[in-house]
Amino acid sequence: MNALWTLEGVRYRHHGARRAAIDGVSLAIAPGRITALLGPNGAGKSTLLQLLLGTLAPAAGTITFRGRSLASWPRKEMARTIGVVPQGEAEPLFSVREIVAMGRYPHLGAWQREGPDDLAAVTRAMERCAVTEFADRWLSTLSGGERQRVRLARALAQEPSVLVLDEPTTSLDVRHEMTTFELLHELCADGATIVLATHNLNLAARYADDLLLLQHGRLVAHGAPELVVTEERISAAYEWPVSIVSHSGGAPQVVPCDSGEGGVPPLSSVPPVRMAR
Amino acid sequence: MFKGTILHRVVRVVAIVALLCAAARAANAQAKPAAAIELTDAAGHVVRLAKPARRVISLIPSATETLIALGATPQIVGRTRYDVAPEVAKLPSVGGGLDPSVETIVSLHPDLVIAWESDKRQQIRQQLIAAGIAVFVLRTQDTTDIFRGMANLGRLTGRDSAARAVATSVRGELEVVRRRVAGLSTPTVFYVVYSDPPMTAGPATFIGQLLDLAGGRSIFADLRQNWPTVAMEEIVRRDPDVVIVPVGEFKTNTIDRFRGLAGWRELRAVREGRVVTVPADLSSRPGPGIGEAARVLSAAIHHDFSARAKP
Amino acid sequence: MTTLLATPNGADPLAVSPSPSRRVRLAWPLALRLIMLATLLAVALLAAVRLGAVSLTTRALLDATVGRGDPTTVTIVRELRLPRALQAALVGAALAVSGATFQALLRNPLAEPYILGVSSGAAAGAVLAVVTGWAVRFFWALPIAAFTGAFMSMLLVFRIAFRVGRALDTKVLLLSGVVVSSFLVAVIWLILTFADTESVRSAIFWMMGSHAGASWRSVAILGSCLVPSLLILFALARPLNLLAIGEPTAAYLGTSVERTKIVAFATATLLTAASVSVSGTIGFVGLVVPHAIRLLWGSDNRGLLPCSAIAGAAFLVGADTLARSLAGANELPIGIVTALVGVPCFVWLLRRPAAA
Numbered sequence: 001m002n003a004l005w006t007l008e009g010v011r012y013r014h015h016g017a018r019r020a021a022i023d024g025v026s027l028a029i030a031p032g033r034i035t036a037l038l039g040p041n042g043a044g045k046s047t048l049l050q051l052l053l054g055t056l057a058p059a060a061g062t063i064t065f066r067g068r069s070l071a072s073w074p075r076k077e078m079a080r081t082i083g084v085v086p087q088g089e090a091e092p093l094f095s096v097r098e099i100v101a102m103g104r105y106p107h108l109g110a111w112q113r114e115g116p117d118d119l120a121a122v123t124r125a126m127e128r129c130a131v132t133e134f135a136d137r138w139l140s141t142l143s144g145g146e147r148q149r150v151r152l153a154r155a156l157a158q159e160p161s162v163l164v165l166d167e168p169t170t171s172l173d174v175r176h177e178m179t180t181f182e183l184l185h186e187l188c189a190d191g192a193t194i195v196l197a198t199h200n201l202n203l204a205a206r207y208a209d210d211l212l213l214l215q216h217g218r219l220v221a222h223g224a225p226e227l228v229v230t231e232e233r234i235s236a237a238y239e240w241p242v243s244i245v246s247h248s249g250g251a252p253q254v255v256p257c258d259s260g261e262g263g264v265p266p267l268s269s270v271p272p273v274r275m276a277r
Numbered sequence: 278m279f280k281g282t283i284l285h286r287v288v289r290v291v292a293i294v295a296l297l298c299a300a301a302r303a304a305n306a307q308a309k310p311a312a313a314i315e316l317t318d319a320a321g322h323v324v325r326l327a328k329p330a331r332r333v334i335s336l337i338p339s340a341t342e343t344l345i346a347l348g349a350t351p352q353i354v355g356r357t358r359y360d361v362a363p364e365v366a367k368l369p370s371v372g373g374g375l376d377p378s379v380e381t382i383v384s385l386h387p388d389l390v391i392a393w394e395s396d397k398r399q400q401i402r403q404q405l406i407a408a409g410i411a412v413f414v415l416r417t418q419d420t421t422d423i424f425r426g427m428a429n430l431g432r433l434t435g436r437d438s439a440a441r442a443v444a445t446s447v448r449g450e451l452e453v454v455r456r457r458v459a460g461l462s463t464p465t466v467f468y469v470v471y472s473d474p475p476m477t478a479g480p481a482t483f484i485g486q487l488l489d490l491a492g493g494r495s496i497f498a499d500l501r502q503n504w505p506t507v508a509m510e511e512i513v514r515r516d517p518d519v520v521i522v523p524v525g526e527f528k529t530n531t532i533d534r535f536r537g538l539a540g541w542r543e544l545r546a547v548r549e550g551r552v553v554t555v556p557a558d559l560s561s562r563p564g565p566g567i568g569e570a571a572r573v574l575s576a577a578i579h580h581d582f583s584a585r586a587k588p
Numbered sequence: 589m590t591t592l593l594a595t596p597n598g599a600d601p602l603a604v605s606p607s608p609s610r611r612v613r614l615a616w617p618l619a620l621r622l623i624m625l626a627t628l629l630a631v632a633l634l635a636a637v638r639l640g641a642v643s644l645t646t647r648a649l650l651d652a653t654v655g656r657g658d659p660t661t662v663t664i665v666r667e668l669r670l671p672r673a674l675q676a677a678l679v680g681a682a683l684a685v686s687g688a689t690f691q692a693l694l695r696n697p698l699a700e701p702y703i704l705g706v707s708s709g710a711a712a713g714a715v716l717a718v719v720t721g722w723a724v725r726f727f728w729a730l731p732i733a734a735f736t737g738a739f740m741s742m743l744l745v746f747r748i749a750f751r752v753g754r755a756l757d758t759k760v761l762l763l764s765g766v767v768v769s770s771f772l773v774a775v776i777w778l779i780l781t782f783a784d785t786e787s788v789r790s791a792i793f794w795m796m797g798s799h800a801g802a803s804w805r806s807v808a809i810l811g812s813c814l815v816p817s818l819l820i821l822f823a824l825a826r827p828l829n830l831l832a833i834g835e836p837t838a839a840y841l842g843t844s845v846e847r848t849k850i851v852a853f854a855t856a857t858l859l860t861a862a863s864v865s866v867s868g869t870i871g872f873v874g875l876v877v878p879h880a881i882r883l884l885w886g887s888d889n890r891g892l893l894p895c896s897a898i899a900g901a902a903f904l905v906g907a908d909t910l911a912r913s914l915a916g917a918n919e920l921p922i923g924i925v926t927a928l929v930g931v932p933c934f935v936w937l938l939r940r941p942a943a944a
Contacts, residue, residue, distance in 0.1 A: 055839050079842030089834040090695045092887040102830060106842035110823045138886070158841075320724070358918065372917040376793060379800065380668050381917045384642040386660055395786030397718045398794060399727055400801040407803065408663045504785050 003028035004162065004193055005052055010061035012051060021047040022058075023217040029195060029210075031162075034188050036204035037197040038228075039214035040238050045197040046087070048214065049166055052195065053084060079106035083155030085148075085165040096142070096150050097135045100126055103157030125157035128183065144171040152180070156187075163187065165196040169203075181207045205229050206251040213237055223273045225251055232270045239264055316429055319394045319416035320402075326411060329435025330389035334382055336374040336401075339564035340391045340415055341365060343427055346443050346565040349434045355385045361558075379404045389433060391415050417563040418503065419483050424448075427565065443565055450568025451490060454575050458492030461579055464518035466493035467546070470504060470561075472522075472538070475512060479503045483563045491575035493519070509540035520546045521577050523557035553577040618891045625898040629677065632905040636673035637665060639913045667803075675802035676908040677901035678810050679867050680877075681818065682859040684900025685893055687874030688881075689821055689856040692832040692889060693849060694758050700875035701860040704765035704853075705741040707871075708772035710864040713737020715776050715791045719783040723790075730794070731806070731865040738861030744768050746853075756849055796921035797868035799908050806866050813862040817855045818897060824852055825889035832887060872926040873900055876934050883937055903930070 005028065012022040021044045029035050029052075037045045050056040051063060054070050063070040065078075083103070103125065104118040114122075126132045129149045134142060139150060148171060155163060163184070169177040181203050184194050188209075198204050204211060205225040213221035213228055215237045221228045229252040234242050241257040241264055314326040334355040335341040341360050344353055356365040357374045369385065371377040375396050382390060382405065390405055394416045402412045413433060416422045424444055431440020466488055470476045478484035480498045488495050496515040497507060520535070532552045535541040546552060555577055560570045616624075638649055642664060651657035652665035683701050690699040702708075717723040717733035748764040749756055780788050821828075827848045830838035839845050860874075877900040881892055907925045914920060 050836070053840060055836055075839065075844050076842040079840060082840070084837075084840035086834070086837055086840070089837055090832065092692075092695075092832045093882050094829075094833075094887050098829075098886065098888050099833075102826075102833075102841060105826050105830065108826070110826070370917050372919060375789060376798075376800070376919060378641045378912070378917040378919060380664050380912075381641040383660055383664050383668065393786075395790075397721070397723055397787050397790035398730060398801075399724055403727055404668070404801070404803070408667055502784070 002031065004031040004066060005029040006062075006064045007051075008062045010051060010058045010063060012047060012056060012058050014047075019217070020059075021217050022051060024061075025214075025217070025219045026061075027212065027219055027222055029193070031193045032188070032191060033209035034184060034194040034196070034207060035210045035212060036208035037195065037212045037214065038199075038201060038204060038237075042216075043214040043237075044217040045214060046166055047217075049164060049195070049197055053082065053164060054078060076106050079158065081160055082162045082164055083158040083160035085151050085155045085163070085168050087166045087170070089151070091140050091147070094139050095136055096131055096139055097122065097126070099139055099150055100131070100153045100157050103154040106158060121159055122157050125153040128156055129153040130179070145173060145176050148172060149176065149180075152183075160192070162193045162195070165194070165198075167197055167199065169198065169200060177203065201229065201234070201254045202247075202251075205253065206247060206249060220270075221273050227273050229254060232265050233273075235264050236266060236270050314432055316413070316432060318412075318414040318429075319422075320414040322412075322414065324411055324413050324433075326389065326433065330387075330411075330433050332385070332387045333389045333391065333434060334371060334385060334387045335360075335391040336371075336377060337391055337393055337415055337417060338362075338374070339417055339423075339562045340426065340430065342562060342564040342566065343430050343443075344434065347427075347431055347434065347436045347439045349430075349436055349439075352434055354387055355382065375401075377401065379408075383408050383410070389413060391430070417483075419481055420486050420567065423483060423563050423567060426563075447565055447568045451571050454568075454571040455490050458575050458579065461492055463492055463494050464578055465496050465515070466578055467496050467512060467515075467517035467520050469520060469522045472535075472541070474506050475509060476504055476506050479505055483567060484560065487560075487567060487571050487574055488521075488578070491571050491578055493574070493578040513540070513543050517544070517546050518551060519578055519580070520544065520552045521574070522552060522554050523560050524554045525557045549582070551580075551582050553580055616885070618894075621885060621891065621895055622898065625895055625902065629898050629902040629905070632902040632909070633673050633677065636676070636905050636909045637669045639909050640664070640669060641912065641917050671804050671807050672799050672802040672908065673905055674807045675810060675866065676799045676905045678807065678814050679799070679863040679870065680873055680900040680902070680904025681897040682810075682814050682863045682900075683870065683874040683904070684877040684896040685818060685821055686856040686859040686863075688878035688889065688892055688896045689828065689852055690874075691878060692828040692887075693852055693856075694762060695832060695834070696758075696762065697879065698875070699762075700871075701856070701863075702769075702869065702871070702874070704745045704761065704857065705768040705772060706738045706857055706860045707864055707869040708769040708776070709741025709744075710734040710738040710861060711795050711869060712741070712772045712776050712779075714794050714865075714868075715779050715783075718791045718794065719779055719787045734865035735861050738864055739857065741768055741772060742853075742857045742861075756846065756853075794868050797870040797923045798911075798919070798921065799867050800919065801866070810862055810866055814859060817859045817862075818893075820855045821852065821859075822890075822893055824848060825893055828852065828889045828893075829887070832889075867922075870904070870923050870926060872923070872930050873904055876930050877903055880934060880937050 008026050010022055010025045011020055013020045025048065037048060039045050047056065051058055054073065057071065065073060100122050101114065104114060104121060107118065108114065126135060129152050131146065131149050131153050134146065134150070139147060142150065148168060152168065169180050172180060177200070184196070185207055188194050208225060210223065211221070211225055211228040212219060213233065220237060221233055229244065231242060231244050234254055241261060242254050243257055244252045245255055247253045313328050315323060317323050331352055332354045333344065333349070333352050335344060335353065336357055338357065338359050341353065341356060342362060344350070345362060345364050350364050353365055353368065355371050356368045357377065358370050358372060359374060369381065371381045374393060379401060387410055389411050390413070392402055392412050392414050394414050402414070405412050413429070415426050417426065427440050427444050431437045468478050468484060468488060470478055477495070477497050479500050479502050480495065482503050485495055485498070496512070496517045497505065532547070532550055535547045535552055541547050555573050559566055559573055638644060638646065644652070644661065644665070648657060648661055649665060652661045655662055686701040687699070690701060690703055691697060694703070713733035713736050714730055717730045722729040722733070745761065745764045745768045746756070748768065749761045780791060827838065827843045830841050830843050831845070831848065835845050878892060878896045881895045881899055885891055885895065904926070907929060908922055910929065911920045911922045911925045
């Protein structure tokens with residue numbers, strides 16, 4: 001299968017940290033699917049995303065994107081292919097439209113003005129994320145969730161074939177969380193590849209095609225939701241007893257237990273599961 | 278025949294051209310007479326004036342005083358805000374001496390500007406030279422500078438004889454003072470240029486030289502700087518007999534003031550009331566008033582303190 | 589990534605103040621804004637040449653500009669007022685654009701052109717030139733020393749920042765700027781303690797800032813430094829927008845972050861160093877003019893940078909004219925005028941009532 005991203009034995013340690021943030025991870029991410037990155041806080045999800053996006057360089061191992069070494073990809077070309085929705089940013093006085101229009105920067109030269117195609121892409125992106133009504137407002141006058149949608153619109157305005165999101169629904173209410181996941185599902189159906197890091201185990205299990213489970217910088221499980229989301233595995237990885245129930249659509253759903261019920265098996269006792277390459 | 282005519286014509290043309298050139302050169306030589314006044318100023322620049330300056334602006338108050346003393350008041354066309362002499366009070370002000378308004382100076386059409394040697398930025402001089410105005414830099418550090426300045430200002434304004442007369446008169450006054458104190462004792466003196474931090478006049482300044490001439494011995498005659506800031510402890514250690522304080526128009530009760538200041542009240546001179554005030558204008562202007570200044574200083578140094586009612 | 593004055597939800601504190609309306613107001617096209625500001629600049633330049641210690645009628649002024657009339661008036665207009673007005677305009681533009689650039693690069697609304705120790709470095713160089721007497725012997729020694737000092741202090745700041753982290757971390761950069769600045773100020777006062785009184789006076793005059801030394805030569809040199817620098821920064825407007833939001837985001841949207849930062853820092857420092865070396869340290873312009881433009885038309889650097897340039901030029905020309913003509917022949921230091929005039933204007937701008 002033609003993998004989009006391939007990682008081999010990747011290690012990364014933050015400057016001044018004692019422990020490696022990513023320790024010997026090898027995986028492949030398939031195109032045209034939704035891949036969700038799961039794991040407890042500090043597992044290395046954000047670090048892994050940054051390694052995938054090339055903003056961090058691995059201390060050991062190789063990363064290839066679309067068959068070429070990641071380091072050899074020019075920034076601008078990557079920006080035209082991959083749209084990123086980061087977790088948080090500074091917010092100077094920009095209007096919503098100006099923020100979304102920044103998604104077109106990778107397609108423009110230094111002195112080039114936006115053309116009609118660019119303006120159309122911006123409008124489409126805003127409509128898809130339902131932020132058109134805010135177009136002329138300062139970004140900082142919006143609520144946290146609305147700002148997150150604006151950032152998603154910016155990523156869509158790039159018209160990328162790959163979308164990478166770092167915890168996109170953390171500050172969203174139920175309605176907006178669901179609309180975001182449904183939007184991601186639509187985009188994937190249109191041919192985009194989605195990679196997202198999330199804490200929402202249940203929606204990840206419902207909407208993602210592949211799940212990657214990290215703990216302490218190591219990949220402990222990689223496969224379909226039914227295989228990855230099991231009681232032992234989730235309890236061991238998150239160090240909290242959980243039980244699994246089944247969703248009407250067939251995806252396993254996690255229900256955390258009270259601290260008294262159930263035990264937490266050590267992770268080493270749980271057999272790893274890997275995708276076939 | 279034809280060749281001869283051409284040759285003759287060429288020779289004639291060449292001769293005429295040669296004659297014209299010679300005449301031009303001669304005329305040129307005549308048209309550039311030696312400058313009537315040529316002096317080297319304190320910064321080493323040669324200043325040339327075709328005739329004595331008719332419109333002078335002095336940025337140095339002591340130089341303004343000198344010009345007034347030379348009788349050149351009608352030739353002064355502007356003053357700084359620090360020039361308080363009544364003779365020039367009605368003239369337009371050009372601002373400060375170190376930061377004048379060049380525009381105002383230029384608008385007064387001067388043909389000579391007297392500038393400070395201690396202007397370390399040289400910006401004023403550059404702009405005035407660029408505007409075609411002669412600038413003469415004057416040094417006013419010691420008495421030699423003062424006399425040289427008098428002579429130079431006299432030459433620049435065409436009042437050489439007045440300059441010589443004033444110089445002779447001032448030298449006379451200084452000689453009178455020197456003779457008068459010749460037989461007297463030489464008390465040690467501390468001259469307070471500034472009290473916080475204490476600053477005094479070094480031996481190479483005109484004040485230092487006047488103190489020496491007036492029969493006093495500055496306790497800091499060994500220092501090489503011109504206006505040294507000295508430590509209070511050092512003043513106490515050197516224990517001056519007399520403390521001389523120049524004061525402006527606000528005649529505060531100096532002795533009481535010093536008695537209240539920490540450090541100063543430790544001085545024997547302050548405790549015993551041997552503190553004398555002198556007018557600041559007189560003793561801090563390096564100009565024609567130094568004769569009078571020497572007199573005032575000698576009176577201060579040899580003041581009969583025993584005659585005081587209270588210490 | 590958060591601003592120094594981060595409010596809990598990470599928003600720019602200037603934006604959550606009560607006055608900027610919820611809609612982007614005055615959504616004028618860029619051309620219209622530039623024309624309006626350019627008109628303001630033209631008026632300021634006209635006033636600058638017309639007003640001064642010596643009053644001129646407009647007729648005399650026009651004659652003098654073309655060289656007719658009283659030679660003294662011609663000298664005053666052509667050799668004194670025109671170069672001075674142009675120098676004030678160039679310095680104002682340079683400081684405003686440099687301030688806007690630093691605010692974007694450091695993601696901090698308190699950033700201004702002198703924040704990375706540039707003014708202290710320039711002052712140290714200038715004080716050295718004055719105290720050692722080089723400035724007397726060789727007229728250009730002072731501006732060259734100031735410029736060298738400015739650049740060397742910037743290099744020192746960057747060296748320190750590189751040592752601490754591997755990349756140019758903006759928080760470390762800000763701290764090392766403050767540290768280097770304090771160190772250099774101490775050095776300056778040390779030199780002045782042992783200097784003679786005249787040097788101290790001359791040095792302090794320089795540090796207060798003034799355009800009184802303007803000449804056509806200084807205008808030409810300044811202009812040849814400024815124009816390419818301004819063009820470079822205008823070309824970097826989009827990357828600066830992205831950097832103002834965050835460095836990772838800028839990288840995701842295609843900016844070569846480290847390269848852009850180095851070019852932008854160096855160019856903004858060049859602008860500041862050139863300005864400081866001809867006119868001393870004039871504060872307030874670089875901090876407030878970009879914010880004023882931002883409050884009107886937002887942070888998009890494609891409009892912010894050129895508008896700040898023209899507005900900064902007009903502001904400084906106006907302040908210089910006031911400094912020259914308020915007190916007759918006595919000139920007020922221009923730094924005082926920029927603060928006394930600029931602060932009330934800025935406060936008014938901040939407190940404008942929100943539109944419906």
